[in-house]
Amino acid sequence: MRRLIVIAIPYLWLLALFLIPFVIVVKISLSDVALARPPYFPQWDWSAGWQGIRDFFAELDFENFIFLTSDDLYWKAYLSSAKIALISTFLTLLVGFPIAYGMARAPEHWRPTLMMLVILPFWTSFLIRVYSWMGILSQGGLLNSLLLSIGLISEPLTILNTDTAVYIGIVYTYLPFMILPVYAALEKLDGSLLEAAEDLGCSRLSAFWLVTVPLSRAGVVAGCFLVFIPAIGEFVIPSLLGGSETLMIGKVLYEEFFSNRDWPVASAVAVVLLLILVVPIVLFQRNQQKQAEAEA
Amino acid sequence: MPQKVFAPWEDQDEKPLIRFRDVTKRFGDFTAIDQINLDIYAKEFFALLGPSGCGKTTLMRMLAGFETPTEGVIELAGQDIAPVPPNQRAVNMMFQSYALFPHLSVWENIAFGLKREKKDKGTIETRVSEMLKLTRLEKFARRKPHQISGGQRQRVALARSLAKAPKLLLLDEPLGALDRKLREETQFELMDIQEKTGTTFVIVTHDQEEAMTVASRVAVMDEGKLMQVATPDRIYEAPSSVYVADFIGDVNIIEGKAHQTGDRLQVDWAEGQPALSAKTTDDYSLGQTCYLAIRPEKVAISAERPTGANVLQGEVLDIAYLGNISTYHVKLPTGHVIKAQQANTRRIARRPFTWEDKVWISWSETAAVVLNQ
Numbered sequence: 001m002r003r004l005i006v007i008a009i010p011y012l013w014l015l016a017l018f019l020i021p022f023v024i025v026v027k028i029s030l031s032d033v034a035l036a037r038p039p040y041f042p043q044w045d046w047s048a049g050w051q052g053i054r055d056f057f058a059e060l061d062f063e064n065f066i067f068l069t070s071d072d073l074y075w076k077a078y079l080s081s082a083k084i085a086l087i088s089t090f091l092t093l094l095v096g097f098p099i100a101y102g103m104a105r106a107p108e109h110w111r112p113t114l115m116m117l118v119i120l121p122f123w124t125s126f127l128i129r130v131y132s133w134m135g136i137l138s139q140g141g142l143l144n145s146l147l148l149s150i151g152l153i154s155e156p157l158t159i160l161n162t163d164t165a166v167y168i169g170i171v172y173t174y175l176p177f178m179i180l181p182v183y184a185a186l187e188k189l190d191g192s193l194l195e196a197a198e199d200l201g202c203s204r205l206s207a208f209w210l211v212t213v214p215l216s217r218a219g220v221v222a223g224c225f226l227v228f229i230p231a232i233g234e235f236v237i238p239s240l241l242g243g244s245e246t247l248m249i250g251k252v253l254y255e256e257f258f259s260n261r262d263w264p265v266a267s268a269v270a271v272v273l274l275l276i277l278v279v280p281i282v283l284f285q286r287n288q289q290k291q292a293e294a295e296a
Numbered sequence: 297m298p299q300k301v302f303a304p305w306e307d308q309d310e311k312p313l314i315r316f317r318d319v320t321k322r323f324g325d326f327t328a329i330d331q332i333n334l335d336i337y338a339k340e341f342f343a344l345l346g347p348s349g350c351g352k353t354t355l356m357r358m359l360a361g362f363e364t365p366t367e368g369v370i371e372l373a374g375q376d377i378a379p380v381p382p383n384q385r386a387v388n389m390m391f392q393s394y395a396l397f398p399h400l401s402v403w404e405n406i407a408f409g410l411k412r413e414k415k416d417k418g419t420i421e422t423r424v425s426e427m428l429k430l431t432r433l434e435k436f437a438r439r440k441p442h443q444i445s446g447g448q449r450q451r452v453a454l455a456r457s458l459a460k461a462p463k464l465l466l467l468d469e470p471l472g473a474l475d476r477k478l479r480e481e482t483q484f485e486l487m488d489i490q491e492k493t494g495t496t497f498v499i500v501t502h503d504q505e506e507a508m509t510v511a512s513r514v515a516v517m518d519e520g521k522l523m524q525v526a527t528p529d530r531i532y533e534a535p536s537s538v539y540v541a542d543f544i545g546d547v548n549i550i551e552g553k554a555h556q557t558g559d560r561l562q563v564d565w566a567e568g569q570p571a572l573s574a575k576t577t578d579d580y581s582l583g584q585t586c587y588l589a590i591r592p593e594k595v596a597i598s599a600e601r602p603t604g605a606n607v608l609q610g611e612v613l614d615i616a617y618l619g620n621i622s623t624y625h626v627k628l629p630t631g632h633v634i635k636a637q638q639a640n641t642r643r644i645a646r647r648p649f650t651w652e653d654k655v656w657i658s659w660s661e662t663a664a665v666v667l668n669q
């Protein structure tokens with residue numbers, strides 16, 4: 001009985017916080033937009049009994065999904081989001097791996113402090129941190145004043161409201177998600193393996209490629225998914241730091257929802273995004289499982 | 297047919313392959329290796345013996361290049377090796393922790409060093425299968441290290457270090473996890489390899505029998521110091537200190553005051569007991585403290601009073617039955633407990649002595665080694 005409860009809790013959690021909301025979203029995505037409150041049709045008519053339910057289902061259709069294919073804004077937004085997420089994942093890895101490596105190589109008594117420093121930014125509101133990047137990157141911002149004052153540039157750079165600012169924002173925001181799994185993998189790496197590799201004729205560099213890289217692979221893969229999956233649907237960063245031409249599906253979704261008040265289309269966008277993300281999420285699960293098996 | 301004895305350490309003209317000169321290694325203020333001077337000759341099978349934490353692994357790691365001496369010089373074939381990085385030393389090490397690559401199969405682990413040498417595929421394959429055969433791992437070639445047993449892992453580590461056939465091979469407890477039979481077979485394999493390839497072996501072991509079987513010379517270490525370096529039989533028969541005598545094999549130590557006449561030493565060891573006599577070539581001053589070290593197998597045990605140089609009476613306190621031999625712990629009236637060993641030529645039921653029997657023990661004048669420390 002106790003076991004049953006223990007198993008049931010996470011499932012109930014998923015049911016309440018994922019599955020039910022998802023079903024609601026799917027339902028809305030199959031509805032039609034309406035000038036009403038809530039702004040879609042049909043509504044569930046409790047009083048009409050069986051007939052009401054049948055009417056309700058008869059009204060649902062895939063119109064909104066078909067609409068998504070008719071306007072190339074949507075697939076372009078998906079594609080551009082995927083591209084931005086992919087590039088920023090790669091950049092995050094590029095920045096995060098050396099940091100994780102340095103942390104894992106640092107003296108043991110330093111490591112908790114370094115870990116703390118990586119997590120520390122989470123203690124400030126995400127929104128405030130993104131806003132402060134606006135202050136740093138804007139025309140008269142900190143970065144430009146600094147570069148101007150040391151004479152590196154003569155004209156202020158336009159960084160804010162470009163894709164570059166979006167990349168900076170995403171890399172900055174999701175860096176801890178990359179560092180932590182990579183660090184966990186590197187920290188576990190037994191130093192004597194590198195010694196063994198050197199003993200058998202490897203240079204430091206080839207020992208890194210032949211031992212460190214393959215053994216931290218699972219951590220790198222986990223980190224990449226943890227960055228890629230949220231980055232693809234990112235809304236705050238592109239809308240605050242990106243320009244008008246920065247096309248991301250999160251922004252499209254926001255606009256459909258709040259500007260157009262077209263809840264059904266917005267829901268359809270969200271459902272498609274989720275379907276797209278199922279692929280990397282399943283791959284991520286596989287990676288975690290394989291790693292768990294390798295460690296057993 | 298008289299065979300030439302392999303004993304380069306006795307030859308003045310012979311140049312050692314490895315030479316430690318006043319080597320000290322400190323970790324912080326802890327001295328792991330303390331002023332070691334040691335010569336190891338080519339084609340030796342050199343065993344390092346000592347209690348846990350005495351610095352055996354540290355000594356090896358300095359040879360492999362993972363630690364640099366704090367003081368002193370290590371020479372390999374006359375060259376100071378301090379500036380040579382580990383990957384350029386003709387030295388391979390088998391790690392105490394095995395250090396197998398978890399992401400590579402057994403086969404790839406063994407081939408790792410060969411691939412770094414850019415050997416062609418055929419050569420690598422032949423060599424790896426040779427090693428697999430030697431260590432009986434053919435069946436496990438495709439498995440990953442976490443899919444095999446501890447003893448099999450140890451053999452993979454051994455095979456990997458042997459694969460490159462280096463000039464100097466460092467084996468840190470290579471056979472500890474193997475069962476007795478496999479261990480003995482592997483010991484002979486190692487000696488065989490050594491004979492065929494002329495590789496110099498330095499081997500750490502906790503098993504003194506192993507050291508005795510395989511080694512050309514044995515070094516006994518304690519707290520970073522070399523206590524004695526000698527051939528196995530010298531270490532056993534003529535230990536230089538009580539520490540070495542006690543560390544290698546079983547031994548009875550009797551402390552007493554010396555009284556020397558010529559090469560004969562009379563040792564007063566207990567109030568009201570006749571002095572024990574032993575032969576020595578060293579000089580002892582009158583009343584100097586000395587120790588008699590007597591191996592249990594050199595102590596005879598009998599029911600009747602025997603004639604001999606040293607005869608004592610006591611009572612059987614305990615009997616340790618070891619299959620082929622039994623060790624009797626005999627308690628003397630003075631409180632000393634002397635161990636005497638006897639071969640079990642008869643079945644257990646007909647064992648001549650049992651608990652609390654009054655027995656006589658005796659040993660000859662030459663049986664005991666006299667030590668001054």
Ligand SMILES: Nc1ncnc2c1ncn2[C@@H]1O[C@H](COP(=O)(O)OP(=O)(O)OP(=O)(O)O)[C@@H](O)[C@H]1O
Nearest residue numbers: 323326328346347348349350351352353354355392
């Ligand atoms: N990197 C290090 N830092 C500090 N102390 C060390 C280090 N490496 C070894 N030591 C210390 O040096 C001493 C000798 O260690 P070593 O590993 O050589 O022992 P060992 O003789 O191989 O022991 P065992 O038989 O248990 O393997 C130990 O007391 C150990 O704690």
Ligand SMILES: [Mg+2]
Nearest residue numbers: 352353392468
């Ligand atoms: Mg050791």
